[in-house]
Amino acid sequence: MKSYHWIMLLLTVALVAVSVRLASLSTSDDAKAGSDNGGTDALECIMTRTSIRSYTDRQVDDSTVNKILRAGMAAPTAANAQPWYLEVVTEQNLKDSIASAFEYAKMVQGCSFAVVVCGDMDHLFKSDKADGGFWVQDCSALSENMLLAAHALGVGGVWCGIYPMKEREDRLRGILGLPDNLIPLNVMAFGYPSAEGEPKQKWDPAKVHYNAF
Numbered sequence: 706m707k708s709y710h711w712i713m714l715l716l717t718v719a720l721v722a723v724s725v726r727l728a729s730l731s732t733s734d735d736a737k738a739g740s741d742n743g744g745t746d747a748l749e750c751i752m753t754r755t756s757i758r759s760y761t762d763r764q765v766d767d768s769t770v771n772k773i774l775r776a777g778m779a780a781p782t783a784a785n786a787q788p789w790y791l792e793v794v795t796e797q798n799l800k801d802s803i804a805s806a807f808e809y810a811k812m813v814q815g816c817s818f819a820v821v822v823c824g825d826m827d828h829l830f831k832s833d834k835a836d837g838g839f840w841v842q843d844c845s846a847l848s849e850n851m852l853l854a855a856h857a858l859g860v861g862g863v864w865c866g867i868y869p870m871k872e873r874e875d876r877l878r879g880i881l882g883l884p885d886n887l888i889p890l891n892v893m894a895f896g897y898p899s900a901e902g903e904p905k906q907k908w909d910p911a912k913v914h915y916n917a918f
């Protein structure tokens with residue numbers, strides 16, 4: 706090879722190296738937040754998550770709470786409407802009130818923080834306003850993202866259902882003074898697990914069908 710061939714080859718290698726470096730630097734803050742934290746591999750995280758209902762006294766710090774909330778809002782939504790609003794509950798008197806109001810949300814009393822995931826009726830996608838659109842699915846995607854992010858960060862969580870039970874919705878609205886435009890989908894309790902959770906075996910190939918019936 707002539708010397709200018711060598712120079713061209715070296716220049717190409719240098720260019721590729723710079724491009725790869727620049728691509729990694731342009732990774733979003735959110736993606737970095739996940740990888741900087743020793744988060745477990747995505748599939749392992751999905752397969753090992755389980756509902757956690759009992760927590761230690763250790764409080765989840767603000768930065769970890771923020772990562773969980775941000776992961777929630779990274780979820781997909783119909784037409785990217787993001788029709789959600791997050792009510793974060795940290796005060797013990799409110800946690801106590803929620804725990805005593807809902808038989809199936811007693812764990813909220815001992816959690817580090819709870820998040821009430823609300824659909825925001827003022828932020829529905831335009832053409833969805835007549836029938837409510839996809840806010841339940843959008844907020845559910847957010848909720849699952851939070852459970853998975855929490856698990857990746859060593860925090861346990863559980864989803865306690867509120868919507869579509871009107872009576873539960875009204876009781877929670879009363880405790881938190883939620884404005885009319887917000888419909889609470891659930892109460893999500895989070896905290897460091899007091900014991901390791903055992904993921905349930907759910908895979909059932911009999912519930913899968915390929916192509917037309």
Ligand SMILES: Cc1cc2nc3c(=O)[nH]c(=O)nc-3n(C[C@H](O)[C@H](O)[C@H](O)COP(=O)(O)O)c2cc1C
Binds near residue numbers: 866904905
């Ligand atoms: C819509 C919905 C409502 C739920 N409501 C409650 C609840 O009120 N209280 C509770 O302890 N768990 C609740 N869960 C958690 C389920 O009981 C739990 O996800 C299920 O038993 C499967 O267990 P796993 O999460 O450990 O895989 C709810 C989950 C969903 C998706």
